[in-house]
Amino acid sequence: LTTSAGFQHSELMEMQRILTAPHINSTRLWERHRAIAQIGATGRGGVNRQALTPEDAEARRLVLSWSEARNYSTTIDAIGNLFIRRPGTHPELAPVMTGSHLDTQPTGGNFDGVFGVLAGLEVFESLDDAGFVTKRPIELVIWMNEEGSRFTPATMGSAVCSGAIPLSNALETTDSNGTTVRDALSKHLTQLPKLEKRNLGTKGFAFVEAHIEQGPILEATGCQIGVVTGIQGLCIYEVEVVGFEAHAGTTPLSNRRDALVAAVDLIGKLQDEFQDPADVLRFTVGKFEVAPGSPNTVPGRVNFTIDLRHPNAEVLGRVGDAVMRICAGEIKRCSVTARPMLQSKPVEFHPQIIDIVRSAAVRRHLRHMNLVSGATHDSKFMSAQTPTAMIFVPCEKGISHNEAENVRKEDLFAGTQVLCDALVALLDTEI
Ligand code: HGY
Ligand code: MN
Ligand code: MN
DSSP: OBOTTSOBHHHHHHHHSOOOOOOOOHHHHHHHHHHHHTTTBOSSSSBOOOTTSHHHHHHHHHHHHHHHTTTOEEEEOTTOOEEEEEOOSOTTSOOEEEEEEOOOOTTBOSSTTHHHHHHHHHHHHHHHHTTOEESSOEEEEEESOSSOSSSSSTTHHHHHHTTSSOHHHHHHOBOTTSOBHHHHHHHHHHTSOOOEEOOSOOOOSEEEEEEEOOSSHHHHHTOSEEEEEEEOEEEEEEEEEEOBOEETTTSOGGGOBOHHHHHHHHHHHHHHHTOOTTOOOEEEOOOEEEESOOTTEEOOEEEEEEEEEESOHHHHHHHHHHHHHHSSEEETTEEEEEEEEEEEOOEEOOHHHHHHHHHHHHHTTOOEEEEEESSOOTHHHHTTTSOEEEEEEOOGGGOOSSTTOOOOHHHHHHHHHHHHHHHHHHSOEEO
């Protein structure tokens, strides 16, 4: 008998086997977080370790050195996602997978992404320390450019890996200095140890990502574990407004095609359009660049981003159409164009993986609750081809994408132990 999701019932029973998963080493886990936090540290408590920068490479080298010490093997795919593998006795079986990202926002915190990578590595090492031999291999993914702050859009590595974004489009994307992903990636590869190449596209037996909630719900409800049932929808656009550069002193206002004035007017129109009394729709203009950026030249060009989120696919589609309608044609004698960079619908995670996460939290007597993620994650694209779920831990006051991001040690350890239990429940373990 096979369940709707392709799991054999016998496999499901196997998974539910109450396994005494190894205890994680919380001292090692905490020390690893402190070591990574030094890389790209801003001196104000957070980090700036954006995708494919030297700091990103340094953090990846450090994790690779820890994995090298355990003789795990590592492969890299064409967009720079890293796959660290702990072998099983049956290498031909699809791996159980976990993972997250090491790149950060420009004013990022020390736990967004890092926690999921280090928690996954901690599970590998705890399995080693406890002498666990598993049938299935287990893989830890370090996704490239989850944040999308330097190269738009977010979750670029997992989107390309799953085929949601063509590799060529991603490689041609440029940062604010005009550097392409292609050039930044080829330089990045020279800053990493030589790694075996791996094809794009990866199907695992299951994927479980540990992450901080980046919102206030768990802390407000006194829960230590979030059993994440899905992720809301997200659309990202790049908008360009083109006017005409002119002299600030000699050009009358009546004669100007001021791209900044037009962009401000446009953003006002969008804010009016996206008023939501229920405060569910999330509309953000996070990046806003004015060219040529000189005090005495009338701006000739403005580029800005739009980040739109909503849990309902139909509403998200409607507001996305409104963006393309409003950001088109002419505004205050300037031309406007909008480019969709990412359109990702809301996803629901796999019920059986969700159950495995929940039963791990129950077994550990940890207060937990279901929730849908407001932040996006690479698990969204992994869930397209692999049964996936996520584990959240609370972060202080829900603060994230801010250098004040903070997590209680006990929550970090609890989340890592739940990840360990869930991954072990998925591995057909022979001790
Ligand atoms: O944008 C996001 O939701 C993620 O934290 N990068
Ligand atoms: Mn993240
Ligand atoms: Mn983030």
